[in-house]
Amino acid sequence: MLQYSRILRLKEEGFSLRSIASSTGNSRQKVTEVIERAERKGLKEPLDEDVTDKWLEEFLFPEKSLKASGRQPIDFDHIHKELAKPNVTLSLLHHEYETECRVNKKIPYSYRSFVRHYSSYANKHKATLRIRRKPGEVMEVDWAGSTAFIIDRDTGEKAKAYIFVATLPCSQLSYAEASLSMNLSAWITAHNHAYSYFGGSTQIVIPDNLKAGVTKHTLRELVLNPTYREMADHYGTVVMPARVGAPKDKPSVEGSVGVISTWIIAALRNTHCFSIEELNREVRGKLEEFNHRSFTRKQGCRFSAFEEEEKFALSPLPEIPYKMSEWRTAKVRPDYHVSVESMFYSVPYEYINRQVEVRLSENLVEIYFNHMRIASHKRLYGKFGQLATTHDHMPDNHKLYVDQTPENAKEWAGSIGGNTLKVIHYLLDSSQTEKLALQSIFSLKKTERRYSKYEIERACKMIISMTARPTVKGIQTLLANNKKSDAELELKRKAESTNNHYGFMRGAAYYGGADTNE
Known part of the structure:
Protein backbone atom coordinates (compact mmCIF):
# COMPACT_ATOMS: atom_id res chain seq x y z
CA MET A 1 0.00 0.00 0.00
CA LEU A 2 1.23 3.48 -0.78
CA GLN A 3 2.48 5.62 2.09
CA TYR A 4 -0.18 8.27 1.66
CA SER A 5 0.36 9.98 5.00
CA ARG A 6 4.12 10.23 4.40
CA ILE A 7 3.62 11.69 0.92
CA LEU A 8 1.31 14.38 2.30
CA ARG A 9 3.60 15.11 5.23
CA LEU A 10 6.70 15.51 3.01
CA LYS A 11 4.72 17.80 0.68
CA GLU A 12 3.66 19.92 3.65
CA GLU A 13 7.32 20.16 4.76
CA GLY A 14 8.25 21.60 1.35
CA PHE A 15 10.02 18.71 -0.35
CA SER A 16 9.95 18.58 -4.16
CA LEU A 17 8.02 15.96 -6.08
CA ARG A 18 11.28 14.34 -7.17
CA SER A 19 12.47 14.06 -3.56
CA ILE A 20 9.14 12.65 -2.35
CA ALA A 21 9.06 10.08 -5.16
CA SER A 22 12.62 9.01 -4.35
CA SER A 23 11.93 8.79 -0.63
CA THR A 24 8.69 6.76 -0.93
CA GLY A 25 9.71 4.64 -3.92
CA ASN A 26 6.81 5.83 -6.08
CA SER A 27 6.73 7.53 -9.45
CA ARG A 28 6.37 11.29 -9.65
CA GLN A 29 3.10 10.81 -11.55
CA LYS A 30 1.62 8.80 -8.68
CA VAL A 31 2.87 11.25 -6.08
CA THR A 32 1.35 14.12 -8.08
CA GLU A 33 -2.00 12.30 -8.33
CA VAL A 34 -2.13 11.68 -4.55
CA ILE A 35 -1.30 15.33 -3.77
CA GLU A 36 -3.83 16.68 -6.31
CA ARG A 37 -6.64 14.43 -4.96
CA ALA A 38 -5.86 15.50 -1.39
CA GLU A 39 -5.98 19.18 -2.36
CA ARG A 40 -9.22 18.69 -4.29
CA LYS A 41 -10.88 17.05 -1.29
CA GLY A 42 -9.51 19.58 1.20
CA LEU A 43 -7.21 17.15 3.03
CA LYS A 44 -4.22 18.86 4.63
CA GLU A 45 -1.54 18.13 7.21
CA PRO A 46 -1.41 17.70 10.12
CA LEU A 47 -3.75 14.68 10.03
CA ASP A 48 -5.52 13.13 13.01
CA GLU A 49 -3.76 10.23 14.71
CA ASP A 50 -6.50 7.75 13.76
CA VAL A 51 -6.13 8.55 10.01
CA THR A 52 -4.37 5.51 8.53
CA ASP A 53 -3.03 4.88 5.04
CA LYS A 54 -5.93 2.49 4.43
CA TRP A 55 -8.43 5.18 5.37
CA LEU A 56 -6.61 7.66 3.13
CA GLU A 57 -6.72 5.23 0.23
CA GLU A 58 -10.49 4.72 0.62
CA PHE A 59 -10.96 8.45 0.96
CA LEU A 60 -8.79 9.52 -1.98
CA PHE A 61 -9.36 6.53 -4.27
CA PRO A 62 -12.75 4.97 -3.39
CA GLU A 63 -12.86 3.24 -6.77
CA LYS A 64 -9.89 1.02 -5.84
CA SER A 65 -11.94 -1.09 -3.45
CA LEU A 66 -14.38 -1.77 -6.29
CA LYS A 67 -11.78 -2.69 -8.90
CA ALA A 68 -10.72 -5.76 -6.96
CA SER A 69 -14.12 -7.31 -7.59
CA GLY A 70 -13.61 -7.23 -11.36
CA ARG A 71 -16.74 -5.13 -11.87
CA GLN A 72 -17.08 -1.80 -13.66
CA PRO A 73 -15.98 0.99 -11.24
CA ILE A 74 -18.55 3.60 -10.23
CA ASP A 75 -17.74 7.27 -10.68
CA PHE A 76 -19.18 8.47 -7.38
CA ASP A 77 -18.40 12.15 -7.97
CA HIS A 78 -20.40 12.00 -11.21
CA ILE A 79 -23.27 10.16 -9.49
CA HIS A 80 -23.37 12.73 -6.68
CA LYS A 81 -23.42 15.69 -9.08
CA GLU A 82 -26.08 14.15 -11.30
CA LEU A 83 -28.37 13.49 -8.35
CA ALA A 84 -28.55 17.23 -7.76
CA LYS A 85 -30.36 17.73 -11.06
CA PRO A 86 -34.19 17.78 -11.22
CA ASN A 87 -35.93 14.42 -11.74
CA VAL A 88 -32.64 12.47 -11.77
CA THR A 89 -32.83 9.36 -9.56
CA LEU A 90 -30.48 6.56 -8.56
CA SER A 91 -32.62 4.18 -10.58
CA LEU A 92 -31.97 6.20 -13.76
CA LEU A 93 -28.26 6.52 -13.01
CA HIS A 94 -27.98 2.77 -12.37
CA HIS A 95 -29.65 2.09 -15.72
CA GLU A 96 -27.13 4.35 -17.46
CA TYR A 97 -24.31 2.65 -15.54
CA GLU A 98 -25.53 -0.78 -16.71
CA THR A 99 -25.63 0.45 -20.32
CA GLU A 100 -22.06 1.68 -20.04
CA CYS A 101 -21.00 -1.67 -18.60
CA ARG A 102 -22.50 -3.56 -21.55
CA VAL A 103 -20.69 -1.29 -23.98
CA ASN A 104 -17.38 -1.83 -22.16
CA LYS A 105 -18.10 -5.55 -21.65
CA LYS A 106 -17.84 -5.21 -17.87
CA ILE A 107 -19.87 -6.75 -15.06
CA PRO A 108 -22.19 -4.14 -13.45
CA TYR A 109 -23.15 -3.94 -9.81
CA SER A 110 -26.73 -4.77 -8.91
CA TYR A 111 -29.00 -1.88 -8.03
CA ARG A 112 -28.90 -2.75 -4.32
CA SER A 113 -25.08 -2.79 -4.30
CA PHE A 114 -25.02 0.38 -6.40
CA VAL A 115 -27.14 2.21 -3.80
CA ARG A 116 -25.17 0.76 -0.89
CA HIS A 117 -21.82 1.86 -2.34
CA TYR A 118 -23.11 5.34 -3.10
CA SER A 119 -24.56 5.70 0.40
CA SER A 120 -21.26 4.62 1.93
CA TYR A 121 -19.39 7.10 -0.27
CA ALA A 122 -21.73 10.01 0.47
CA ASN A 123 -21.80 9.34 4.22
CA LYS A 124 -18.01 9.32 4.35
CA HIS A 125 -17.00 12.00 1.86
CA LYS A 126 -19.98 14.31 1.31
CA ALA A 127 -22.00 16.60 3.52
CA THR A 128 -25.33 15.45 2.14
CA LEU A 129 -26.95 12.26 0.93
CA ARG A 130 -29.05 12.97 -2.15
CA ILE A 131 -31.09 9.80 -2.36
CA ARG A 132 -34.23 11.17 -0.69
CA ARG A 133 -33.83 14.94 -0.93
CA LYS A 134 -32.39 16.94 -3.79
CA PRO A 135 -30.62 20.23 -3.06
CA GLY A 136 -32.80 23.29 -3.42
CA GLU A 137 -35.98 21.25 -3.88
CA VAL A 138 -37.89 21.62 -0.61
CA MET A 139 -38.22 24.03 2.31
CA GLU A 140 -40.26 22.74 5.27
CA VAL A 141 -41.87 25.31 7.57
CA ASP A 142 -43.76 25.18 10.86
CA TRP A 143 -44.33 26.88 14.21
CA ALA A 144 -42.47 25.36 17.15
CA GLY A 145 -44.67 23.79 19.81
CA SER A 146 -42.72 25.44 22.64
CA THR A 147 -42.80 29.20 23.09
CA ALA A 148 -40.34 31.83 24.27
CA PHE A 149 -41.36 35.02 26.07
CA ILE A 150 -40.66 38.71 26.44
CA ILE A 151 -41.19 40.83 29.54
CA ASP A 152 -43.40 43.93 29.68
CA ARG A 153 -41.26 46.76 31.09
CA ASP A 154 -44.22 48.43 32.79
CA THR A 155 -46.03 45.48 34.36
CA GLY A 156 -43.33 42.82 34.47
CA GLU A 157 -45.73 40.32 32.89
CA LYS A 158 -44.48 37.72 30.42
CA ALA A 159 -45.88 37.74 26.87
CA LYS A 160 -45.64 34.65 24.69
CA ALA A 161 -43.41 34.70 21.60
CA TYR A 162 -43.92 32.02 18.95
CA ILE A 163 -40.94 30.57 17.08
CA PHE A 164 -41.15 30.06 13.32
CA VAL A 165 -38.83 27.35 11.94
CA ALA A 166 -37.80 26.71 8.31
CA THR A 167 -35.51 23.83 7.30
CA LEU A 168 -33.82 22.73 4.08
CA PRO A 169 -33.99 18.90 4.29
CA CYS A 170 -30.97 18.27 2.07
CA SER A 171 -28.38 20.17 4.13
CA GLN A 172 -30.50 20.44 7.32
CA LEU A 173 -29.76 24.19 7.50
CA SER A 174 -32.47 25.88 9.58
CA TYR A 175 -33.86 29.35 10.15
CA ALA A 176 -35.72 30.52 13.25
CA GLU A 177 -37.55 33.74 14.13
CA ALA A 178 -39.70 34.88 17.04
CA SER A 179 -43.07 36.57 16.56
CA LEU A 180 -45.76 37.85 18.91
CA SER A 181 -48.54 36.14 16.94
CA MET A 182 -49.12 33.34 14.47
CA ASN A 183 -51.40 35.31 12.13
CA LEU A 184 -51.06 35.67 8.36
CA SER A 185 -48.88 38.77 8.55
CA ALA A 186 -46.36 37.07 10.85
CA TRP A 187 -46.42 33.92 8.70
CA ILE A 188 -45.65 35.80 5.46
CA THR A 189 -43.02 38.01 7.10
CA ALA A 190 -41.21 34.96 8.50
CA HIS A 191 -41.15 33.35 5.02
CA ASN A 192 -39.63 36.53 3.55
CA HIS A 193 -36.90 36.53 6.20
CA ALA A 194 -36.22 32.81 5.73
CA TYR A 195 -35.71 33.23 1.98
CA SER A 196 -33.40 36.17 2.66
CA TYR A 197 -31.41 34.10 5.18
CA PHE A 198 -30.97 31.19 2.76
CA GLY A 199 -30.19 33.53 -0.12
CA GLY A 200 -32.62 31.85 -2.52
CA SER A 201 -35.94 30.03 -2.84
CA THR A 202 -36.76 26.34 -3.22
CA GLN A 203 -39.01 24.64 -5.75
CA ILE A 204 -41.50 23.49 -3.10
CA VAL A 205 -42.66 24.75 0.31
CA ILE A 206 -44.21 22.21 2.69
CA PRO A 207 -46.17 23.84 5.54
CA ASP A 208 -48.56 22.39 8.05
CA ASN A 209 -52.32 22.87 7.55
CA LEU A 210 -52.50 26.02 9.65
CA LYS A 211 -55.42 28.37 8.95
CA ALA A 212 -53.15 31.31 8.13
CA GLY A 213 -51.85 29.52 5.04
CA VAL A 214 -54.34 26.80 4.08
CA THR A 215 -58.07 27.50 3.76
CA LYS A 216 -59.14 23.95 2.87
CA HIS A 217 -57.25 20.69 2.38
CA THR A 218 -59.04 17.45 1.55
CA LEU A 219 -58.27 14.46 -0.65
CA ARG A 220 -60.11 16.14 -3.51
CA GLU A 221 -59.48 19.83 -2.99
CA LEU A 222 -56.70 22.16 -1.83
CA VAL A 223 -57.53 25.83 -1.26
CA LEU A 224 -54.68 28.11 -0.18
CA ASN A 225 -55.03 31.51 1.40
CA PRO A 226 -54.86 33.97 -1.57
CA THR A 227 -52.07 35.97 0.06
CA TYR A 228 -50.00 32.84 0.74
CA ARG A 229 -50.51 31.64 -2.85
CA GLU A 230 -49.52 35.06 -4.14
CA MET A 231 -46.34 35.03 -2.04
CA ALA A 232 -45.41 31.59 -3.46
CA ASP A 233 -45.96 32.87 -7.01
CA HIS A 234 -43.74 35.86 -6.26
CA TYR A 235 -40.85 33.56 -5.28
CA GLY A 236 -41.54 31.02 -8.04
CA THR A 237 -42.30 28.18 -5.65
CA VAL A 238 -45.19 25.76 -5.09
CA VAL A 239 -46.99 25.24 -1.78
CA MET A 240 -47.69 21.56 -1.02
CA PRO A 241 -49.10 21.27 2.52
CA ALA A 242 -48.44 18.10 4.48
CA ARG A 243 -51.36 15.72 4.64
CA VAL A 244 -53.61 16.13 7.64
CA GLY A 245 -52.27 13.98 10.46
CA ALA A 246 -49.14 13.02 8.50
CA PRO A 247 -46.11 14.71 10.15
CA LYS A 248 -43.78 12.39 8.22
CA ASP A 249 -44.54 14.50 5.15
CA LYS A 250 -42.20 17.09 6.68
CA PRO A 251 -39.89 15.09 8.95
CA SER A 252 -36.92 17.46 8.68
CA VAL A 253 -38.69 20.46 10.16
CA GLU A 254 -40.38 18.27 12.77
CA GLY A 255 -36.94 17.12 13.85
CA SER A 256 -35.52 20.64 13.68
CA VAL A 257 -38.39 21.97 15.79
CA GLY A 258 -37.43 19.54 18.55
CA VAL A 259 -33.73 20.37 18.32
CA ILE A 260 -34.33 24.15 18.11
CA SER A 261 -36.66 23.93 21.09
CA THR A 262 -33.65 22.63 23.01
CA TRP A 263 -30.78 24.65 21.57
CA ILE A 264 -32.61 27.98 21.17
CA ILE A 265 -35.80 28.18 23.23
CA ALA A 266 -34.52 26.21 26.23
CA ALA A 267 -31.09 27.84 25.95
CA LEU A 268 -32.76 31.27 26.31
CA ARG A 269 -34.90 30.28 29.29
CA ASN A 270 -32.87 32.47 31.66
CA THR A 271 -32.42 35.35 29.22
CA HIS A 272 -34.75 38.30 29.82
CA CYS A 273 -35.76 40.24 26.72
CA PHE A 274 -38.00 43.30 26.77
CA SER A 275 -38.91 43.55 23.06
CA ILE A 276 -39.42 41.20 20.15
CA GLU A 277 -36.43 42.79 18.39
CA GLU A 278 -34.20 42.04 21.37
CA LEU A 279 -35.48 38.46 21.52
CA ASN A 280 -34.82 37.95 17.82
CA ARG A 281 -31.23 39.13 18.24
CA GLU A 282 -30.75 36.45 20.89
CA VAL A 283 -32.50 33.85 18.71
CA ARG A 284 -30.27 34.76 15.76
CA GLY A 285 -27.15 34.27 17.87
CA LYS A 286 -28.27 30.83 19.06
CA LEU A 287 -29.32 29.95 15.50
CA GLU A 288 -25.80 30.64 14.21
CA GLU A 289 -24.36 28.43 16.93
CA PHE A 290 -26.83 25.68 16.02
CA ASN A 291 -26.11 25.81 12.27
CA HIS A 292 -22.32 25.78 12.86
CA ARG A 293 -22.31 22.88 15.32
CA SER A 294 -20.38 19.92 13.89
CA PHE A 295 -22.24 16.82 12.77
CA THR A 296 -21.74 13.85 15.09
CA ARG A 297 -21.40 11.14 12.43
CA LYS A 298 -19.84 12.96 9.49
CA GLN A 299 -17.60 15.86 8.71
CA GLY A 300 -18.80 19.45 8.54
CA CYS A 301 -21.85 21.22 9.91
CA ARG A 302 -25.22 22.37 8.60
CA PHE A 303 -23.83 25.64 7.31
CA SER A 304 -20.87 24.05 5.50
CA ALA A 305 -23.17 21.39 4.04
CA PHE A 306 -25.43 24.14 2.74
CA GLU A 307 -22.56 26.15 1.25
CA GLU A 308 -20.99 23.14 -0.47
CA GLU A 309 -23.97 20.99 -1.38
CA GLU A 310 -27.17 23.03 -1.64
CA LYS A 311 -26.70 26.77 -2.05
CA PHE A 312 -25.96 26.46 -5.76
CA ALA A 313 -29.32 24.77 -6.40
CA LEU A 314 -31.54 27.51 -4.90
CA SER A 315 -33.47 29.74 -7.27
CA PRO A 316 -32.41 33.39 -7.24
CA LEU A 317 -34.59 35.77 -5.26
CA PRO A 318 -36.61 38.55 -6.95
CA GLU A 319 -35.13 42.03 -6.79
CA ILE A 320 -37.92 43.18 -4.46
CA PRO A 321 -39.13 41.01 -1.54
CA TYR A 322 -42.80 40.09 -1.47
CA LYS A 323 -44.93 42.83 0.02
CA MET A 324 -47.78 41.74 2.23
CA SER A 325 -51.23 42.08 0.69
CA GLU A 326 -54.76 41.25 1.79
CA TRP A 327 -57.74 40.16 -0.30
CA ARG A 328 -61.34 41.27 0.33
CA THR A 329 -64.64 41.30 -1.53
CA ALA A 330 -66.82 44.37 -2.08
CA LYS A 331 -69.86 45.48 -4.05
CA VAL A 332 -69.62 48.45 -6.40
CA ARG A 333 -71.90 51.25 -5.16
CA PRO A 334 -74.27 53.26 -7.40
CA ASP A 335 -71.67 56.07 -7.40
CA TYR A 336 -69.21 53.56 -9.04
CA HIS A 337 -66.99 53.41 -5.92
CA VAL A 338 -66.13 50.56 -3.55
CA SER A 339 -65.75 51.08 0.17
CA VAL A 340 -62.57 49.75 1.78
CA GLU A 341 -61.88 50.62 5.43
CA SER A 342 -64.16 53.68 5.11
CA MET A 343 -62.22 54.96 2.10
CA PHE A 344 -63.76 55.05 -1.39
CA TYR A 345 -62.09 53.97 -4.64
CA SER A 346 -63.60 54.31 -8.12
CA VAL A 347 -64.07 51.62 -10.78
CA PRO A 348 -65.49 51.99 -14.33
CA TYR A 349 -69.19 52.84 -14.00
CA GLU A 350 -70.14 49.76 -16.08
CA TYR A 351 -69.44 47.61 -12.98
CA ILE A 352 -72.10 49.24 -10.75
CA ASN A 353 -73.75 46.63 -8.47
CA ARG A 354 -71.10 44.01 -9.39
CA GLN A 355 -69.23 41.92 -6.81
CA VAL A 356 -65.46 42.56 -7.08
CA GLU A 357 -62.29 41.41 -5.34
CA VAL A 358 -60.02 43.98 -3.70
CA ARG A 359 -56.29 43.43 -3.13
CA LEU A 360 -54.83 45.64 -0.41
CA SER A 361 -51.10 46.19 -0.07
CA GLU A 362 -49.20 48.78 1.92
CA ASN A 363 -49.34 51.47 -0.77
CA LEU A 364 -51.74 50.15 -3.41
CA VAL A 365 -55.40 49.16 -3.80
CA GLU A 366 -56.18 46.92 -6.79
CA ILE A 367 -59.71 45.94 -7.82
CA TYR A 368 -60.42 42.76 -9.83
CA PHE A 369 -63.50 41.42 -11.61
CA ASN A 370 -63.38 37.79 -12.80
CA HIS A 371 -59.61 37.72 -12.13
CA MET A 372 -59.08 40.78 -14.37
CA ARG A 373 -57.81 44.01 -12.85
CA ILE A 374 -60.21 46.85 -13.62
CA ALA A 375 -58.81 49.61 -11.40
CA SER A 376 -55.86 50.51 -9.18
CA HIS A 377 -55.37 53.40 -6.77
CA LYS A 378 -52.81 54.65 -4.30
CA ARG A 379 -54.00 53.55 -0.87
CA LEU A 380 -55.58 56.30 1.24
CA TYR A 381 -54.75 56.87 4.90
CA GLY A 382 -55.95 59.38 7.48
CA LYS A 383 -59.40 60.91 7.72
CA PHE A 384 -62.27 58.56 6.89
CA GLY A 385 -64.42 59.17 3.82
CA GLN A 386 -61.68 60.19 1.39
CA LEU A 387 -62.31 59.61 -2.32
CA ALA A 388 -59.94 58.29 -4.98
CA THR A 389 -61.71 58.88 -8.29
CA THR A 390 -60.31 58.33 -11.76
CA HIS A 391 -61.73 60.62 -14.45
CA ASP A 392 -62.03 57.81 -17.02
CA HIS A 393 -64.29 55.81 -14.68
CA MET A 394 -67.08 58.43 -14.86
CA PRO A 395 -70.11 58.47 -17.17
CA ASP A 396 -69.96 61.18 -19.85
CA ASN A 397 -72.43 63.49 -18.10
CA HIS A 398 -70.42 63.31 -14.88
CA LYS A 399 -67.22 64.11 -16.76
CA LEU A 400 -68.84 67.29 -18.15
CA TYR A 401 -69.84 68.38 -14.68
CA VAL A 402 -66.51 67.62 -13.05
Missing part, protein backbone atom coordinates in the same frame (compact mmCIF):
# COMPACT_ATOMS: atom_id res chain seq x y z
CA ASP A 403 -64.60 69.38 -15.83
CA GLN A 404 -66.27 72.73 -14.99
CA THR A 405 -63.41 75.02 -14.03
CA PRO A 406 -62.66 78.54 -15.28
CA GLU A 407 -59.59 77.28 -17.12
CA ASN A 408 -61.51 74.46 -18.84
CA ALA A 409 -64.34 76.87 -19.72
CA LYS A 410 -61.93 79.32 -21.38
CA GLU A 411 -60.18 76.49 -23.20
CA TRP A 412 -63.51 75.23 -24.56
CA ALA A 413 -64.63 78.70 -25.62
CA GLY A 414 -61.32 79.27 -27.39
CA SER A 415 -61.91 76.10 -29.42
CA ILE A 416 -65.29 77.52 -30.55
CA GLY A 417 -64.27 81.07 -31.50
CA GLY A 418 -63.34 84.55 -30.35
CA ASN A 419 -66.90 85.77 -29.77
CA THR A 420 -67.71 82.75 -27.61
CA LEU A 421 -64.55 83.44 -25.56
CA LYS A 422 -65.72 87.05 -25.02
CA VAL A 423 -69.07 85.77 -23.72
CA ILE A 424 -67.33 83.36 -21.31
CA HIS A 425 -65.06 86.12 -19.98
CA TYR A 426 -68.09 88.33 -19.39
CA LEU A 427 -69.98 85.58 -17.55
CA LEU A 428 -66.98 84.82 -15.30
CA ASP A 429 -66.35 88.50 -14.54
CA SER A 430 -69.95 89.63 -14.02
CA SER A 431 -71.41 86.71 -12.06
CA GLN A 432 -71.87 87.06 -8.29
CA THR A 433 -70.02 83.79 -7.64
CA GLU A 434 -67.79 81.59 -9.72
CA LYS A 435 -70.10 78.63 -9.11
CA LEU A 436 -73.07 80.43 -10.70
CA ALA A 437 -70.95 81.41 -13.67
CA LEU A 438 -69.78 77.82 -14.17
CA GLN A 439 -73.36 76.57 -14.02
CA SER A 440 -74.33 79.00 -16.80
CA ILE A 441 -71.30 78.00 -18.85
CA PHE A 442 -72.17 74.34 -18.33
CA SER A 443 -75.62 75.01 -19.82
CA LEU A 444 -73.98 76.71 -22.79
CA LYS A 445 -71.55 73.82 -23.30
CA LYS A 446 -74.45 71.36 -23.44
CA THR A 447 -75.80 73.20 -26.52
CA GLU A 448 -72.88 71.68 -28.45
CA ARG A 449 -74.86 68.43 -28.49
CA ARG A 450 -77.51 70.03 -30.77
CA TYR A 451 -75.66 72.83 -32.54
CA SER A 452 -72.40 73.05 -34.43
CA LYS A 453 -69.46 75.21 -33.36
CA TYR A 454 -70.26 77.60 -36.23
CA GLU A 455 -73.84 78.08 -35.00
CA ILE A 456 -72.70 78.72 -31.41
CA GLU A 457 -70.05 81.22 -32.52
CA ARG A 458 -72.59 83.02 -34.78
CA ALA A 459 -75.13 83.27 -31.94
CA CYS A 460 -72.48 84.69 -29.59
CA LYS A 461 -71.47 87.25 -32.24
CA MET A 462 -75.07 88.29 -32.68
CA ILE A 463 -75.79 88.70 -28.98
CA ILE A 464 -72.63 90.75 -28.44
CA SER A 465 -73.79 93.11 -31.21
CA MET A 466 -77.24 93.34 -29.64
CA THR A 467 -76.40 93.89 -25.96
CA ALA A 468 -73.48 94.59 -23.64
CA ARG A 469 -74.86 92.06 -21.14
CA PRO A 470 -75.10 88.73 -22.95
CA THR A 471 -76.84 85.82 -21.23
CA VAL A 472 -76.86 82.10 -21.88
CA LYS A 473 -80.65 82.22 -22.18
CA GLY A 474 -80.38 84.84 -24.92
CA ILE A 475 -77.80 82.74 -26.78
CA GLN A 476 -80.03 79.65 -26.54
CA THR A 477 -82.96 81.68 -27.95
CA LEU A 478 -80.82 82.94 -30.82
CA LEU A 479 -79.62 79.42 -31.55
CA ALA A 480 -83.20 78.16 -31.77
CA ASN A 481 -84.37 81.13 -33.92
CA ASN A 482 -81.34 80.85 -36.20
CA LYS A 483 -81.97 77.14 -36.58
CA LYS A 484 -85.58 77.87 -37.53
CA SER A 485 -84.61 80.66 -39.90
CA ASP A 486 -81.94 78.53 -41.52
CA ALA A 487 -84.49 75.79 -42.04
CA GLU A 488 -87.02 78.20 -43.63
CA LEU A 489 -84.35 79.67 -45.88
CA GLU A 490 -83.32 76.24 -46.95
CA LEU A 491 -86.94 75.31 -47.84
CA LYS A 492 -87.42 78.57 -49.79
CA ARG A 493 -84.15 78.04 -51.64
CA LYS A 494 -85.19 74.52 -52.61
CA ALA A 495 -88.63 75.75 -53.82
CA GLU A 496 -87.11 78.48 -55.97
CA SER A 497 -84.61 76.05 -57.35
CA THR A 498 -87.47 73.70 -58.36
CA ASN A 499 -89.51 76.49 -60.09
CA ASN A 500 -86.56 77.72 -62.10
CA HIS A 501 -85.87 74.31 -63.58
CA TYR A 502 -87.72 74.70 -66.96
CA GLY A 503 -86.80 74.74 -70.77
CA PHE A 504 -88.26 75.19 -74.29
CA MET A 505 -91.14 72.77 -74.92
CA ARG A 506 -92.58 71.91 -78.41
CA GLY A 507 -96.33 71.77 -78.90
CA ALA A 508 -98.43 68.85 -80.19
CA ALA A 509 -98.55 70.40 -83.72
CA TYR A 510 -94.82 69.89 -83.94
CA TYR A 511 -95.37 66.17 -83.73
CA GLY A 512 -98.35 66.18 -86.23
CA GLY A 513 -101.08 66.27 -83.63
CA ALA A 514 -104.03 68.64 -83.19
CA ASP A 515 -103.47 71.86 -81.30
CA THR A 516 -106.03 72.01 -78.55
CA ASN A 517 -105.78 75.79 -78.32
CA GLU A 518 -107.22 76.34 -81.82
